[in-house]
Amino acid sequence: MDTSEASERDLQERIRAGDERAFESVFRTHYAHLVRMAESVVRERALAEEIVQEVMLELWRRRESLEVEQTFRAYLIRSTRNRALNHIRHQRVVAREAAIAAVDPPNSPSAEEDVLGVELERAARDAIDGLPDRCREVFQLSRDQGLKYAEIASVLEISIKTVEKRMGEALAELRTRLAPWLPSGTRARGGSGGGGTGMG
DSSP, X not given: OTTHHHHHHHHHHHHXXXXXXXXXXXXXXXXXXXXXXXXXXXXXXXXXXXXXHHXXXXXXXXXXXXXXXXXXXHHHHHHHHHHHHHHHHHHHHHHHHHHHHHSOOSSOOOHHXXXXXXXXXXXXXXXXXXXXXXXXXXXXXXXXXXXXXXXHHHHHTOOHHHHHHHHHHHHHHHHHHTGGGSOTTOOOOOOTTSOOOSXX
């Protein structure tokens, strides 16, 4: 639409000035789509709705300093995605800490094993950080967040084929970078249909 940019600027100015009708317009326009996207990450409808409501509330709270560089849609999608992923990360940290507290490790690693583990972890993190941004984002959503390819496609608003391509590129790059650390013949494999990555 020719007037879309002007409309976005007008909405920003009205919301910044405290116009509740402008805010309600943005809320109604984007709420359902944002909830679907959040639900694809957290896999729980009520929690997805809560996340989107928090994003919208934060938008209203920060209205006076609001800076939307592109469109409200892009701004809200990014904010919702980040908040949903942060929730998943927090859940995993809590679960991991609970598991560690509940079960003592049967054997303490030797000093040498401990050093090698730290070095390998650092090498893997450096390799992941060195991936192209688009490949790294797909890889981390699959590896760190456990999302399937279809879910990643929904979150990033790209096709499943694009997700598969970027994951393949990421794994190929990681195999090359981590070759000195991997046993002979070891291959990092992406999961069929978007499961695991085989990278630990």
